[in-house]
Amino acid sequence: MSDRPDFYDEMRDADLTPHAPYQRYHAWITNEDESRLRAKAQEAERMFRRTGITFNVYGDPDATDRLIPFDIVPRIIGATEWSRLTRGIEQRVRAINAFLHDLYHRQEIIKAGRVPLDLIRRNVALLPQMIGVSPPGGVYTHIVGVDIVRTGPGDFFALEDNVRTPSGVSYMLENRETMLQIFPELFAAIPVREVSHYPKALRRSLAACAPAAAHGEPTVAVLTPGVYNSAYFEHAFLADQMGVELVEGSDLRVVNGRIAMRTTRGYTPIDVLYRRIDDDFLDPLTFRPDSMLGAPGAMDIYRAGGITLANAPGAGIADDKAIYSYMPDIVEFYTGETAILKNVPTWRCAEPDALRYVLAHLAEVVVKEVHGSGGYGMLVGPAATKQERADFAEKLKANPEAYIAQPTLALSTVPIFTEAGLAPRHVDLRPFVLVSPERIEIIPGGLTRVAMKEGSLVVNSSQGGGTKDTWVLEE
């Protein structure tokens, strides 16, 4: 199925002519001995296992030991493509921050009739506790991972704006480390831009958002739900690379109006908390009372300017899948420009006409939960069985507001290295964006996720997807 010419392959045309960014790499790999490549692929797997980079999948008994498959063929993006992409992403992220500020303050966009009030009023992702609150430095989304898909040479779409706690950046860094170790000769021959400065940039960006209460060099910490969380490796990795403490809820306590961590020498106040737990678990006094993961009292201290929480509580409303369909309007409203990145056409099933259309075309569309993530609870129409579609139709009819639908996109492919040589597989891309009051910084690279199964369009690691190193070329 993926061999059909109606999918755009990023490496080469149907007649095997490589596209410009891949030219040097293509010449290299087509001359490379397959048995050597196979040995390199095994070496890469050994490296990942030894360093303990594993991904927990909930409900899997061997959970702590699963590796995300890594493919040794890089995904390469040319300088021109990248610069266009980054302009689009920066514009979008700027608009998202303005949108969030507006939603939690004057709500001009609703008054102007560009986003319906209903969508906001009934949305659980909108936190009433954040109304009228201005986060330090005015930043809501300190770290964003925009999911980008491509369908043709110049056709990039923003598929999702992950503005809560986007994960995957550790894979971007480790994939590069691995490639540097197994193919050093390639980096000498091809001008690939660095990604290794990400942790430093992250720390700087977080520190630049310190609250009024901070004195001197801000104390930054990463808050993790703990060692059994599926992204724990990444939390530890980032804390380690930034040189900051990795804290759990049980390490935190309110001391003198600050959130402080229990150290071997007493309690030390935290200025900026990069929290990798959801809003719901952040503060049992404000949100879920049964949460053991957060810090009781954190929200009050946050509102009083005693700590910066990254990302800001309530930012999640901006990556709500129902809001998504309004993104072109949102970009235009706050920037006065047309959106550079395309949006995927979206049917909001809450609307009766849209629901009718989606039900009649289930075999052609992808249906997603408005609040879902990780590829769970979605229906990929063309890949589903008749029975699966019928079952899903019932769920849709019972609770249409919980779903949106999008056409099945002809995602671009990049070859992976298989037993039978190179074979095209569908990919997406998650670049990482850092936002501080001073600047928006996009790391030249990102996480390329790849559906390892032939023809599959689902790239999520929880559904058997793999990853690739992503190369952005120098000018």
Add this chain to the structure above:
Amino acid sequence: MLGRTAGGLFWMFRYLERCENTSRLVEAGFRIALTRNTAAEQEWMSVLDTADVRKAYDDRYSGYNGENVINFLLRDRSHPASVNSMAEAARTNARAVRTALTREVFEAVNENYLILRDALAQPVRDRDLPAVLNTIRQQSALVRGALHGTMLRNDIYDFARLGTFLERADNTARILDVKYYVLLPSVAHVGAALDNVQWETILRALSSLRAYRWLTQDKMTAQGIGEFLILDKRLPRSLAFCSAAITSNLGEIAKEYGEETPSTQLAIENETRLTSKPIEKIMEFGLHETLDAFIRSNNTLAEQIERDYRFNE
């Protein structure tokens, strides 16, 4: 450093040390069982006593045959102090304190877990046992090597070492205490074959038989062994060595933090009490009492360290 991290490091190295000690204990027991069939049951029972797990064993098995005891000590996942369980616990702790470890140390602990998990996946046959026990110690040595070779000498390192030495001191004291009667003057017939075997077992379980022979030109005496294992500061598994190391690590932490804690003092007291009496006095006035008191004060010190450095809330 977070208190939880200090606790994680401390326990991680206690687990690793105990894996290693268990392997030595099993090796010593196995050797006796091979050479002296009649005493095998007795020997396995005392191995369980030394590890302080006899009750946990009795809850699961009946009779003290080698197969069951070895399985229990090395493989039993329902038993938290089996090598299998502890290698996993050490690795879970390593994950929890990962930011405090160098990549080399983390990888060594991770490999320790992966390799032991595979080596202990099936019941260990007698003919494979020596190799498996050797692997346990080898993996432990790799972790130690990575620790020494790559970690900064700061509080992180000191908490790791404290875990090692508190566990090791406990282990040496227990081995001696379970067998103290064979060292008593009343039963010590110099040169008697039986006692030589028992003495050798003690030394073997502490990997110090060769060292002792080398130092004494193979002149074994009960008092000599007692002195070697309790008071000789050259031997890295002796009580005096461990106590001195504990005092020194706590002293380093106090220096770094610019502040002593109750545990800093307690360690000095423990060490002084242990080393103030010559071996003749210890043997004469109660070897068992001395060892028993040592085990208890060693435990008290461990608890005091946990409190002073806020391992838990």
